[in-house]
Structures are given as C-alpha cells and as structure tokens.
Amino acid sequence: MVKFLNVYSISAFVALGGALFGFDIASISVVVGTDQYKTFYGNPLGIIQGAITSSMAAGSIIGASLSSFLADRFSRKVAIQLGAIVWCVGAAVQSASTGVPMLCIGRAIGGLCIGLTSAIVPIYQSEIAPRKFRGRIVSFQQFSLTLGILVQYYVQYACSFIKSEAAFRLPWALQSVPAIILFFGLFVLPRSPRWLANKGRWDDVLHVLAFLRTFNADINDPLVLAEFKEIEDQVQQERVEQSNSYRELCSRKLRKRMFLAVAIQVFSQLTGTDLLVYYIVYLLSSASIQHTLLMSSIIYILFCVATIPSIIWTDQWGRRLSLLLGALSMSFWLYLIGGLLSRYGQSTTVQDQSYTWIIVGHPAASRCVQASLYLSAASFAMTWGPVSWMYPPEIMPVRVRATAVSLSTASNWCFNYLLGFGVPSLLRMMRWRLFFLFGSLNMAAFFFVLLQVPETKQRTLEEIDEVFEYEKPLWRSLRGREHIDRLEALASDIREGQVQVSVIPRAASYEQNPTCLLQ
Numbered sequence: 001m002v003k004f005l006n007v008y009s010i011s012a013f014v015a016l017g018g019a020l021f022g023f024d025i026a027s028i029s030v031v032v033g034t035d036q037y038k039t040f041y042g043n044p045l046g047i048i049q050g051a052i053t054s055s056m057a058a059g060s061i062i063g064a065s066l067s068s069f070l071a072d073r074f075s076r077k078v079a080i081q082l083g084a085i086v087w088c089v090g091a092a093v094q095s096a097s098t099g100v101p102m103l104c105i106g107r108a109i110g111g112l113c114i115g116l117t118s119a120i121v122p123i124y125q126s127e128i129a130p131r132k133f134r135g136r137i138v139s140f141q142q143f144s145l146t147l148g149i150l151v152q153y154y155v156q157y158a159c160s161f162i163k164s165e166a167a168f169r170l171p172w173a174l175q176s177v178p179a180i181i182l183f184f185g186l187f188v189l190p191r192s193p194r195w196l197a198n199k200g201r202w203d204d205v206l207h208v209l210a211f212l213r214t215f216n217a218d219i220n221d222p223l224v225l226a227e228f229k230e231i232e233d234q235v236q237q238e239r240v241e242q243s244n245s246y247r248e249l250c251s252r253k254l255r256k257r258m259f260l261a262v263a264i265q266v267f268s269q270l271t272g273t274d275l276l277v278y279y280i281v282y283l284l285s286s287a288s289i290q291h292t293l294l295m296s297s298i299i300y301i302l303f304c305v306a307t308i309p310s311i312i313w314t315d316q317w318g319r320r321l322s323l324l325l326g327a328l329s330m331s332f333w334l335y336l337i338g339g340l341l342s343r344y345g346q347s348t349t350v351q352d353q354s355y356t357w358i359i360v361g362h363p364a365a366s367r368c369v370q371a372s373l374y375l376s377a378a379s380f381a382m383t384w385g386p387v388s389w390m391y392p393p394e395i396m397p398v399r400v401r402a403t404a405v406s407l408s409t410a411s412n413w414c415f416n417y418l419l420g421f422g423v424p425s426l427l428r429m430m431r432w433r434l435f436f437l438f439g440s441l442n443m444a445a446f447f448f449v450l451l452q453v454p455e456t457k458q459r460t461l462e463e464i465d466e467v468f469e470y471e472k473p474l475w476r477s478l479r480g481r482e483h484i485d486r487l488e489a490l491a492s493d494i495r496e497g498q499v500q501v502s503v504i505p506r507a508a509s510y511e512q513n514p515t516c517l518l519q
Contacts, residue, residue: 007212010189011125011137015144016182017080017117018389020087022148023175024056024110025277026300027094029149030156033281033293036167041100045353046425052104053278054420059090059108060413063115068406070116076124076192076402083116084183088176095173106172111413113179118389119409123401126393127192128212131460131487135314138390143311146304146381148178149277153300157293194398197235205231225501226491230460235398248400249407257468260453261392261404264323265412267445268388271330272438273380274419275427276373277303282427286341287369288359295370299377306381318457319387323449326383331442333376338435340365340372345432357431384445388412394456395464460487 031037032049044052063083070079090110097103122138129137155171162170193208206228210219218224249258276283280299284292314322341357344365348358359366396404426434456464493499 005189005211007128007130007133007137010128010212011140012144013185014077014080014121014124014182014189015140016178016185017083017121018141018144019148019151019178020084020110020175020182021114021118022145022150023152023178024107024114026149026152026156027172027175028053029278029280029296030153030160030293031168032279033285033296034160034167036160036163036165040165040168041103044100046428047421048100050421050424052100052107053424054417055104055107056111056114057413057417057420059111060115060118061111061410061417063112064119064406064410064413065115066112066406067116067119067409068403071120071123071195071402071406072198075195076120076127077186077189079120080117080124081183081186083113083120084179084186086110086116087113087179091172091176091179094175095169110175115409115413118412119405120402122389123393123405124192126390127194127398127401128190128208130213131463132458133315134394135319135386135390135457136311138393139307139311139314139386141389142381142386143304143307146300146307146385150297150300150304153297157297160293194231194401197231198398202232222491222495223487225494226487227460229490229494229499229501230463230487231398234465239399246403249404254397254400254404257395258404258407261395261408262411263448264388264391264453265408266415267327267441267448268384269412269415269419270438270441271327271380271384271445272334272376272435272441273385274416275423275434275438276377276380278420279423279427280373282424283373284370285353286345286358286427287366288363289366289370299374302374302378303381306378307386310382310386314386314390315457318455319391320449320453320455322383322387323453324446326379326387327442327446327449329379330376330384331439331446333372333379334435334439334442337369337372337376338432338439340369341432341435356428391453391456395468397465463487 038044041052063086067079070082074082087110090106090108090113093106093109094103095106097106122141125138125141126134152171152175155174156168159167159171161167190208190211191204193205193212196202196205196208206219206224207217209228210217210221210224213224213227214221248254276299280296281292284295289295310322341359344362345357345359348356359369392408393401393405423434430437454467456467459467490499494501
C-alpha cells in the first residue's frame with residue numbers, strides 16, 4: 001500500500017508550475033504558423049514577432065527577481081499560489097487582446113508567474129526530496145514543462161482548424177485551467193521543511209520530514225531524526241554567521257557557487273533550445289518539410305519522452321556527466337544542420353517569409369535536417385533541460401537559497417528574452433550560420449562543465465557544502481567516486497543511542513491532522 005500524498009505525488013503536482021511555461025511555449029510555436037494569427041496581428045515578422053515572443057521572458061525576469069522575497073517571506077508554496085493567480089490574469093489579457101501591444105502585455109503578465117514558479121518550484125522540490133532521489137524529483141519540473149508543451153500544442157493545433165479568431169483566443173484562455181488546479185491543490189500540501197527550519201518551527205520540521213520519509217509518519221525513525229539534526233545544525237550555523245544574503249553571495253565562500261548557478265542557467269539557454277521550441281515551424285519550412293504544424297508536434301513528443309530517462313537515471317548518471325554528454329550531442333546535431341543547410345540550401349526570393357534560406361530539390365538533406373532537429377531537442381531534454389533546474393537550488397545553503405536561485409533564474413530569463421527577441425531576425429540574417437553559432441556555444445558549455453562543475457548527486461543539501469569547501473579534483477567527480485554516507489552514519493549513531501535528538505512532542509501527526517502544517 002502506498003500513501004497518496006508522498007514525495008513523488010507532491011512533486012509531480014507542484015510541477016504544474018513548470019507546465020505553465022510549457023503552455024506558453026506551445027501557444028506561440030503553433031500559432032505563428034496559422035493564417036488566423038497572421039491576419040489578425042498583421043503577419044508579424046522579425047523584430048515584431050521577437051517582441052511578442054520575448055515579452056513573456058521580460059515579465060519572467062521581474063517574476064524571478066521577486067521570487068526570493070516572496071518565497072522567504074510567505075513560504076515556497078504560497079509564492080507559487082500567488083504566481084498561479086497572476087497567470088490567470090495574463091491568460092485573460094492574452095485571450096482578449098486587440099492587437100500586438102495588448103498581446104505583449106498579457107504575455108508579460110503571464111511571464112511574472114513563470115519567473116516565480118520556475119525559480120521556486122525546483123527549490124520546493126529539492127527541499128522535500130530524499131538525497132538519493134533528489135535529481136529524479138526535480139526532473140519532474142522539466143517533464144511537466146515538456147508535457148505542458150505537448151498538451152497545449154495539440155490544443156492549439158486542433159483549434160487552428162477553427163476559421164475565426166477563436167483559433168488562438170480559445171487555447172490562450174484555456175491556459176488558466178491548470179493554474180486554477182495548482183492554486184487550490186497547494187492548500188493540502190505541506191510546507192518545505194527547510195523553510196520551516198529557517199522560521200524556527202522545529203516541531204513542524206520534524207513532522208513534515210516524518211510524513212515525507214516514512215509510511216506512518218514516524219517521528220522516531222533514525223533516518224528522519226538524522227536528517228532533522230543535519231538541517232538543525234546547518235541552520236544554527238548559518239544564523240551564527242548573520243549577514244546580508246546578497247553580500248554573502250559575493251563572499252569568498254559562496255561566489256563560486258553563485259557563479260556556477262548563473263552559468264548553468266545561462267548555458268541552458270545558449271544551447272539553442274529556444275531556437276528549436278519556439279521557432280521549429282520556421283526551421284522545418286526552411287528545410288522544405290510539408291505539413292509543418294503536424295511535423296512540429298513530433299519534436300514535442302520527443303521532448304517529453306526523452307525526459308523520462310533523466311527522471312529514472314539522473315541520480316545514477318550524475319549532473320556533471322549529463323551536462324557533458326548533452327553539450328557534445330547538441331553541438332554535433334547543430335553543426336550537422338548548419339552544414340546541410342550550407343551545402344544544399346539557397347537564398348529564397350519569396351517576400352514576407354520568416355526565413356531567407358531554403359533547401360529545394362534535396363529531399364534526403366531535408367529529412368536529415370528534420371531528424372537532426374528532433375535529436376537535438378531530445379538531447380537537451382535528457383540532459384541540460386532537467387539538470388539546469390536541479391543544480392542551482394541544490395548547491396546553495398538554505399539561508400540564501402531562494403535569493404541565489406532568484407538571481408540565477410533571472411539570468412536565465414534575461415538570455416531567454418534576448419534570444420526570443422533576436423532569433424527571428426538572426427534566422428533571417430545569419431541563415432545557416434546561426435546553427436554553427438549555437439553549436440560552438442555548446443562546445444563552450446562542454447569545456448566549462450569539464451573544468452568547473454563538481455558532481456553533487458546523492459548528497460544531502462547540507463553535505464553539498466563540503467563538496468565546495470573541500471574541493472577535490474574534478475576528474476574524480478567524473479569518475480563518480482563514492483563518498484561517505486554521513487546521513488546513514490548519523491542515523492546509525494542515533495539508533496544505537498550515541499547521538500540524542502531533542503524535539504518537542506506533538507499531539508497529532510500530519511497524517512492524522514493534515515491541516516496542522518498548513519498555517
């Protein structure tokens with residue numbers, strides 16, 4: 001028998017916050033190829049279409065910047081609920097838009113939510129997850145994102161056959177449904193034990209850990225007590241160091257971690273995934289692929305399915321190896337696409353097109369470009385997609401985690417904005433050279449990870465401090481050498497009575513009284 005509310009179900013549900021981002025991606029990637037959208041908004045191309053696409057990222061920068069204050073002040077789950085409310089407002093404005101300016105405003109409002117949820121959901125997931133499966137738990141964020149793209153894509157595709165403005169207004173309005181479900185569902189979920197610890201609610205910390213780690217919410221379980229003690233020791237030590245969180249992030253102790261968190265998020269954008277997920281219709285058209293809307297859906301199916309291996313095995317592969325293999329594979333596919341377009345493509349004379357380079361009369365080359373686009377997306381989904389969300393929150397101490405992830409996620413959205421705004425124009429100007437640019441950026445990411453990024457798999461969030469304070473050569477991380485399982489050792493000491501953990505007893509467990517930890 002399995003509890004309905006456990007770490008997996010809670011993480012999967014809260015990952016609806018990631019699905020909202022997926023809905024937004026699909027809402028643009030399909031609609032740009034429909035006649036209804038082109039007619040109503042005046043066939044936006046280049047800078048205008050870039051402004052429409054990137055307006056979401058502009059709002060996300062603000063949302064991510066606000067996330068640390070909201071997550072620390074009101075808790076992780078309340079901040080996500082606030083984001084869900086904002087999302088519904090943005091969806092309403094988009095669906096009622098009367099022109100490009102109003103559409104941009106609606107997307108920017110929705111972006112506030114995406115900025116909040118993209119920063120806070122991985123924090124919440126990492127803080128409730130067991131150390132051995134934390135990567136799997138946080139990977140739900142990426143899987144939910146890809147599933148959101150897939151669902152919304154087919155909703156948009158079905159609506160594209162409607163011969164009226166409802167072709168884009170109806171699916172944009174339907175985006176509010178999962179946000180409403182997320183808002184109300186969060187009322188029955190527990191708060192993050194690390195957030196509770198930071199607020200001094202130690203009794204609640206113990207009971208949430210017991211609820212998440214054991215079937216019968218046993219507060220006397222040695223592993224529960226060991227994790228409780230680790231959290232308590234970490235928080236007490238951080239309180240002794242009392243300092244401003246922003247200043248602390250620039251300190252010698254944390255600045256490397258902050259740099260890594262930002263760099264991982266930035267490189268995840270520079271892999272070229274935005275080129276694929278937002279503008280796949282343009283790319284397939286440039287390769288002379290017919291039925292582009294239907295063919296585009298394949299990339300989102302692969303995007304979703306390819307995330308599953310990461311969920312299952314990322315805690316065995318490790319973060320570092322995933323990033324290295326992902327950068328190499330994406331670089332190969334992008335170089336291949338650029339080479340094929342350069343060799344078999346030609347300038348197009350058709351006016352008012354989203355692309356200026358096209359393959360004509362070479363069906364084998366066209367199919368190879370199509371397959372390479374799909375495989376590039378799959379490579380990202382298995383590697384950089386999930387790892388870029390799990391790595392920043394797990395390398396930061398609890399005291400500054402929300403602030404650090406807020407800044408790293410804001411940097412992600414800054415580059416998302418620049419790429420969303422610039423790619424339509426770059427695709428028209430640089431043509432096939434754009435793929436060589438992104439292929440080279442993937443190689444830069446490979447060498448950065450090889451030289452700078454340590455492994456963090458299967459360590460508690462508290463143990464990761466030691467990874468950075470007592471740095472070992474990075475090739476040992478690549479080989480995945482085992483570390484001493486300190487939590488198991490501490491649990492053994494507690495079991496044998498060598499270590500005592502003092503907590504205030506509680507009259508009712510969380511499972512007996514589910515509302516006791518929702519305050």
